Amino acid sequence: MTRVLAAVDLGASSGRVMAAAVEGNRIGLTEAARFPNRAVETAGRLYWDVFGLWSGVLEGLRALDGAEAIGVDSWAVDYALLDADGDLLGTPVCYRDGRTRGPRERVLESAGAETLYARTGIQHQPFNTVFQLAAERNETLQAADRLLLIPDLFCYWLSGAYACEATNASTTGLIDQATGTWAHEICTAAGVRTDLLGPVTPTGTVLGGLTDAVAADTGLGSGTKVIATASHDTASAVAAVPYETDNAAYISCGTWSLVGTERPTPVLTAEARDAGFTNERGADGSIRFLRNVAGLWLLQESMRAWHRSGTGPDLGDLLKEAAEAPRLRSLLDPDDPVFAEPGDMPARVRDYCRRTGQAVPDTPAEIAACILDSLALAHRRAIEGLEAAGDTEIDLIHIVGGGSNNELLCQLTADATGRTVLAGPDEATALGNALVQAQALGLIAPGPVARREAARASANPRRHTPRGTEGQWRDAAARLRDFPG
Numbered sequence: 001m002t003r004v005l006a007a008v009d010l011g012a013s014s015g016r017v018m019a020a021a022v023e024g025n026r027i028g029l030t031e032a033a034r035f036p037n038r039a040v041e042t043a044g045r046l047y048w049d050v051f052g053l054w055s056g057v058l059e060g061l062r063a064l065d066g067a068e069a070i071g072v073d074s075w076a077v078d079y080a081l082l083d084a085d086g087d088l089l090g091t092p093v094c095y096r097d098g099r100t101r102g103p104r105e106r107v108l109e110s111a112g113a114e115t116l117y118a119r120t121g122i123q124h125q126p127f128n129t130v131f132q133l134a135a136e137r138n139e140t141l142q143a144a145d146r147l148l149l150i151p152d153l154f155c156y157w158l159s160g161a162y163a164c165e166a167t168n169a170s171t172t173g174l175i176d177q178a179t180g181t182w183a184h185e186i187c188t189a190a191g192v193r194t195d196l197l198g199p200v201t202p203t204g205t206v207l208g209g210l211t212d213a214v215a216a217d218t219g220l221g222s223g224t225k226v227i228a229t230a231s232h233d234t235a236s237a238v239a240a241v242p243y244e245t246d247n248a249a250y251i252s253c254g255t256w257s258l259v260g261t262e263r264p265t266p267v268l269t270a271e272a273r274d275a276g277f278t279n280e281r282g283a284d285g286s287i288r289f290l291r292n293v294a295g296l297w298l299l300q301e302s303m304r305a306w307h308r309s310g311t312g313p314d315l316g317d318l319l320k321e322a323a324e325a326p327r328l329r330s331l332l333d334p335d336d337p338v339f340a341e342p343g344d345m346p347a348r349v350r351d352y353c354r355r356t357g358q359a360v361p362d363t364p365a366e367i368a369a370c371i372l373d374s375l376a377l378a379h380r381r382a383i384e385g386l387e388a389a390g391d392t393e394i395d396l397i398h399i400v401g402g403g404s405n406n407e408l409l410c411q412l413t414a415d416a417t418g419r420t421v422l423a424g425p426d427e428a429t430a431l432g433n434a435l436v437q438a439q440a441l442g443l444i445a446p447g448p449v450a451r452r453e454a455a456r457a458s459a460n461p462r463r464h465t466p467r468g469t470e471g472q473w474r475d476a477a478a479r480l481r482d483f484p485g
Contacts, residue, residue: 003443006032006067007433008057008154010074011233012255013037013300015053017060018427019067020434022443026457027434029427033060039094039342046097046342048078050150054157061218070158070210071229071437073236073429074150075255076171077129081136081144086156089144095127096341103134111189114270119183121266121279122173125292130173134190147196151231158214159226161207164198167235170281175200177266177279201228203235203283204440229436230283234258234290239283239432240425241398242456248396249383251413252428253403255297257375259382260290261390272389283436284448289390291382294334296403298371301345306364313364321365322372323408327469328476330358330370333483334378356483376412377477383417397421398461400428410464416477418470422461431458 005020007029016034020027035056039046061070081089093099104126108116113124122128129149133141148156149168156162169175174190174197176183182194201207205228209215215222230236237252238260252258266279266287280288306312330353332339338348346367353360353370361367379397387394397419399410404423414421425431435451435458438444444454 004064004067005434005437006061006064006070007229007430007437008060008070008072009233009236009430009433010053010072010150010154011037011429012075015056016430017057017063018430018434019064020430020437022434022438025444025454027431027438027454028458029430029434032063035059039096045099046094047091048094048150050080050092050153054154057154058214058217061220064220067220067224069225069227069437069441071227071231071433072151072154072158073229073231073233073433074154076149076168076232076234077127077132079129079132079147079149080153081140082146082148083143084145086146089140092150093132095132098341099135100126100131104131107131107134107189111186114273116173116186117273118268119176119186120173121177121268122171123273123276123278123292124173128173129171130186130190133192136191138191141192141196144196146198147192149231155207155226155228158210159208160211161226162198163201163205163207163228165201165205165228165231166203166285167230167281167283168232169200171232177268180281203228203230204436206440225441227437227440229433232280233429235280235282235288236430236432236436237400237428238262238288239435239451240428240455240459241400241452242422242425242459242461243398243452244422245396247393248398249386249394251379251397251399251403252401253295253399253406253409254401255295255300257293257295257379257403258290259293259379259386260288261386261392261394263287263289263390267390269389275385275389277385277389283432283451286448289386291385293375293378293382294339295375296406296409298334298339298345298349298375299368301342302349302364302367302371305344305346318364318368319406319408322368325365325369327369328373328472330361330366331377331476331480332370332374333480334371334374372406372409372412373476374480375409376416377473377480379413380416380473380477383419395419399423400425402426404428410462411467414464414466415469416473418466420466421464423464424461425459431455
């Protein structure tokens with residue numbers, strides 16, 4: 001008998017509601033609705049349109065022909081503050097807002113940068129929740145009764161139940177790696193009360209049924225369960241990696257590229273910290289040891305700039321032209337802060353190349369080639385760092401998520417790393433979301449082994465083998481390292 005679950009997947013550029021049909025050990029996904037998401041700047045601050053997302057979620061749930069359960073995942077670190085009545089105290093701020101610059105330094109000085117990493121295992125990214133909270137106005141924090149990370153907010157609106165799911169909580173920079181609970185002194189350094197956070201909710205917890213209002217609005221029964229799935233989208237994506245070997249790395253590729261491995265314990269060494277690696281919780285309490293790379297954000301933002309100017313190319317045509325462009329002609333560091341915020345990305349790419357004494361890309365295809373070559377090199381650098389910091393050997397790379405559909409990037413990653421790349425599933429986040437739900441309901445056997453078997457049964461990854469050009473990529477990596485800072 002087919003059992004249907006709803007996977008709500010909220011990304012930085014779009015959201016979707018997927019119908020997940022569970023048949024034995026296999027899950028088939030059908031898109032019920034897809035809707036845009038973008039940050040909106042108002043009075044110099046960058047906010048998320050959570051009400052637009054909520055409208056899209058409801059529309060998607062209405063399109064379903066029933067669902068036994070619903071799980072919500074989203075990007076990490078961002079949050080909403082609620083008052084004692086459960087009402088929002090303000091619109092959630094986007095992690096790309098620049099408000100944390102001063103507060104971040106104050107927290108690092110107060111808590112100690114080395115101590116902060118040793119306790120939490122989380123890299124000191126400017127957008128981490130701990131630094132965002134330090135940037136909040138004190139009167140806002142004092143008025144707040146509850147903090148909910150973005151997927152927990154949507155679960156609250158669906159069910160009326162408060163939760164703080166473990167995989168997303170682990171990204172905040174406020175969780176003690178040893179205990180899996182809030183680190184009180186770090187919360188104090190950020191100026192946040194721990195009672196604002198609530199207990200950490202285990203992944204796979206059934207939070208309850210839909211509220212009467214949501215049940216009536218969507219046509220779903222109030223008995224439809226809301227499950228705290230692996231609510232960090234990367235945790236859900238990694239839960240759906242169809243591993244073929246134990247020595248494999250994953251790249252969850254979309255707006256960001258999250259390059260990592262799964263481990264039983266965190267790596268809290270100074271070497272791991274200095275190499276930019278972070279330790280986040282996985283679906284079964286494992287550690288996702290990974291490095292954030294800027295990902296397809298640069299290409300996405302370039303496409304937006306071209307479309308705003310009325311010259312926007314078709315993405316498929318652009319990638320074909322970029323595949324024919326000269327390789328490794330112009331390079332950049334995708335993680336350079338100049339590329340972090342929204343804006344005229346093509347102009348920034350050209351300025352970067354000009355500043356570093358390279359050939360300046362002019363056409364959209366040349367700019368796309370520069371971005372994708374550079375992203376493949378960033379993947380190479382992250383894989384090398386994983387092997388060194390994690391004391392492991394990687395013989396296979398899985399690229400999952402929307403970026404797995406970018407055949408050019410997948411092939412360039414294989415070429416740059418000298419390793420076979422398996423691309424897919426493209427809807428890994430929604431699949432992992434549904435797999436965790438199915439395990440919570442007993443539809444699939446518990447544990448990571450059974451989930452990986454179900455992931456392999458549900459996916460059909462495409463294989464990309466290196467084309468024997470690794471020497472060129474090694475030389476390009478050395479050239480990029482020599483660029484002036």
